[in-house]
Amino acid sequence: MTSPASQFTTDAGRVAPDLRHRGIIQAAMGKYETVRDQRKKWFQDWEGARNLAARTKFEAVNHLDRYLEEFVSKLEARGTKVHWASTSAQAREIIFSILREKDAKVVVKSKAMTSEEIHLNAAMAEAGYEVVESDLGEFIVQLREEAPYHLVFPAMHLTRGDIKETFEDKLHITSSDNPEDLTMVARRVLREKYLQADVGITGANFAVAETGMISITENEGNARLTAALPKTMITLVGIEKVLPRITDLALFLPMLAVMGTGQALTCYNTMYGGPRQADEADGPEEFHVVLLDNHRTSLLADAEQRDALGCIRCGACLNVCPIFKNIGGHTYSTTYGGPIGSVITPHLRGLTQWKHLSDASSLCGACTETCPVKIDLHHHLLQNRRNGAKLKPSLFQKTAFKLFAPVANVRVLWSLTTQLSRIGMKVRGLVNGSIIDPAHAWTKTRELPPIAPQSFREWWKERQ
Amino acid sequence: MNERENIFKRIREALKAPAHSLAGGLPTVAEQRGVMPAVSSEHEAQMALFHANSAELRAHIVLVADMRDLETKMAALRDEEGWKKVAAHVGDLSITTAQSLGLPVLITHPGFDKEELATCDAGITECDALVAQTGSVLVTSRSAGGRALSCLPPHHVIIARREQLVADLPTAFEQLVQKYGGNYPSMISFITGPSRTGDIERILVLGAHGPKHLTIFMV
Numbered sequence: 116m117t118s119p120a121s122q123f124t125t126d127a128g129r130v131a132p133d134l135r136h137r138g139i140i141q142a143a144m145g146k147y148e149t150v151r152d153q154r155k156k157w158f159q160d161w162e163g164a165r166n167l168a169a170r171t172k173f174e175a176v177n178h179l180d181r182y183l184e185e186f187v188s189k190l191e192a193r194g195t196k197v198h199w200a201s202t203s204a205q206a207r208e209i210i211f212s213i214l215r216e217k218d219a220k221v222v223v224k225s226k227a228m229t230s231e232e233i234h235l236n237a238a239m240a241e242a243g244y245e246v247v248e249s250d251l252g253e254f255i256v257q258l259r260e261e262a263p264y265h266l267v268f269p270a271m272h273l274t275r276g277d278i279k280e281t282f283e284d285k286l287h288i289t290s291s292d293n294p295e296d297l298t299m300v301a302r303r304v305l306r307e308k309y310l311q312a313d314v315g316i317t318g319a320n321f322a323v324a325e326t327g328m329i330s331i332t333e334n335e336g337n338a339r340l341t342a343a344l345p346k347t348m349i350t351l352v353g354i355e356k357v358l359p360r361i362t363d364l365a366l367f368l369p370m371l372a373v374m375g376t377g378q379a380l381t382c383y384n385t386m387y388g389g390p391r392q393a394d395e396a397d398g399p400e401e402f403h404v405v406l407l408d409n410h411r412t413s414l415l416a417d418a419e420q421r422d423a424l425g426c427i428r429c430g431a432c433l434n435v436c437p438i439f440k441n442i443g444g445h446t447y448s449t450t451y452g453g454p455i456g457s458v459i460t461p462h463l464r465g466l467t468q469w470k471h472l473s474d475a476s477s478l479c480g481a482c483t484e485t486c487p488v489k490i491d492l493h494h495h496l497l498q499n500r501r502n503g504a505k506l507k508p509s510l511f512q513k514t515a516f517k518l519f520a521p522v523a524n525v526r527v528l529w530s531l532t533t534q535l536s537r538i539g540m541k542v543r544g545l546v547n548g549s550i551i552d553p554a555h556a557w558t559k560t561r562e563l564p565p566i567a568p569q570s571f572r573e574w575w576k577e578r579q
Numbered sequence: 580m581n582e583r584e585n586i587f588k589r590i591r592e593a594l595k596a597p598a599h600s601l602a603g604g605l606p607t608v609a610e611q612r613g614v615m616p617a618v619s620s621e622h623e624a625q626m627a628l629f630h631a632n633s634a635e636l637r638a639h640i641v642l643v644a645d646m647r648d649l650e651t652k653m654a655a656l657r658d659e660e661g662w663k664k665v666a667a668h669v670g671d672l673s674i675t676t677a678q679s680l681g682l683p684v685l686i687t688h689p690g691f692d693k694e695e696l697a698t699c700d701a702g703i704t705e706c707d708a709l710v711a712q713t714g715s716v717l718v719t720s721r722s723a724g725g726r727a728l729s730c731l732p733p734h735h736v737i738i739a740r741r742e743q744l745v746a747d748l749p750t751a752f753e754q755l756v757q758k759y760g761g762n763y764p765s766m767i768s769f770i771t772g773p774s775r776t777g778d779i780e781r782i783l784v785l786g787a788h789g790p791k792h793l794t795i796f797m798v
Contacts, residue, residue: 147781157616158614159613159615159617161614163613164614167606167611167614169601170601170604170605171606173598174605179590179594180587199582199583199586201582249788252776252778255778268778268781270778271781273779278779294784297779298787301787302787306697326763328763334776334787335775335776335787335788336787336790337787339788339789340788342766343727343730344693344731354586360605361752362611364748365747365749369713378771379632379713380713382770382773382775383770383771383789384769384771385767385768386767387766388764388765388766389765390765391720392764392765394721395725395726396668396688396689396720396724396726397687397691397726397728398726398765398766406586412589412590415594416589416592416593418599
């Protein structure tokens, strides 16, 4: 089996020079950047808002036990069943036991990254349930049997033509390639599923401790229908999602919208605090909340990187990341891509297997600068590199630094090496870019910068 | 119960290592307002802002003078769109207006038939508040006839009173706490324009799953 690191290198090498992919992503990101920047200016003080959001998350994460306890007791008081899962397997088992008890056949889902994290769809399909993703982008990638490309825009990598073909192949429905027509195809197909579904599964963007509510942000209304029509509702949420007070949402909802999609406010921001109450017309008879740890507590234990638990999954760091834009969302092969994914995946799935993600960064800091909750992302990437080197230094790195250290520490050796390199560069110039070029790995796609004709010392001596 | 204890044990153990401190604590509402988009304190300016935001969101606002005017204008909408059946909930404004249309009306009493709701051309509801800052309509399962009425039919029609307009999101949340604190409805939703998606090439399409049209009658 290929390791995640070599898979990553192969995929990155394939996607980066793919001009079609580049064109699609640049077009989508260009539109996003324009509206996002307009909305940031709409705030009186965007930097101030980031500070307040960071303070709120700092308080919540550093008193997670207290707020989680409050959240759960408030939820349970209004008839919600709360379940606890330390691992993915436990979370799946909890959900399966509810499905069995309800004798469910059709399950409708609204977008939930936590469910991607525990690979719920595949497990449910294998167990014989009909599972339908209802978010349009998720529905499209589910039909194509792909993972979501992006935290917020799952089908960002596809054109209308690709989607038209997918609908023809998988649904046997012919439509024009007009986005409106394509959306209406999905609306019709999914409407029927909503009315048939026995169970609805959602994620959550926030968990409000003070009132015992989950909050879901969405544009399509698919989560609202998922929470309204099936008799049983299950919400799978990470334990780190708590916010202390309901009024905190007044700040977080617009910030999430601005950063996520460049909207002032996402179309539906909905809070759910229980199953249907006695005086209410409809809603599920049972509401289950499954709280997922799945190594979030290991990230919590790392005081240096704990702030990464404040992530609101807006996707803003992916959108500004030069690496993400070049290698694309699927290359990461992780649930969470981009800078935040590179930071947290080593905690969620093991540093040895996933430290290569932190190497794939220019450390430009664009992610840190854009993050609405001020997670120190690019420093965390550096810390992961450090931790990775401590854990298991690569033989190449070890040898390279062993050779480099004596040369760099002895003046005469250093001068000699730079002089030899200058000659070497000239000779190499004759074979530049060809297969026998010693720097072929670099020069097959890029220019190798020349070594300066003069060292600083030489230059200084001349000036004296 | 066991996993609950395990998770709490791990959390408490993890929090023994203190993080770099971040001064300030939880922000006050005044601090929130200080950074968020500014909204005038004048009612007229707030009304103008709500109109402008609604236009951008492609929600329609219809100003009506009184109940008679409401019924006339609602009937005009019925004719324009060719409604054959509507749904509404029991409320001071919603039920009489719906019944004045001379069409079959599905009332979302507990246990109503959701398949029947799916065949209605419009869902007529009241609301808790209108938010000038964002052009949002605040509904709850108690004020707007449950969860599906404001989401399943292709046209969501809201009947609001002008005095329900509030300046900003912090005010709307404060009002929620005052109105329901201790006994919240099981669903609370800020609806900001008709349902939409940008999942195909980031091109805006209205009516993804929820209503394609959103009309707000202001009495």
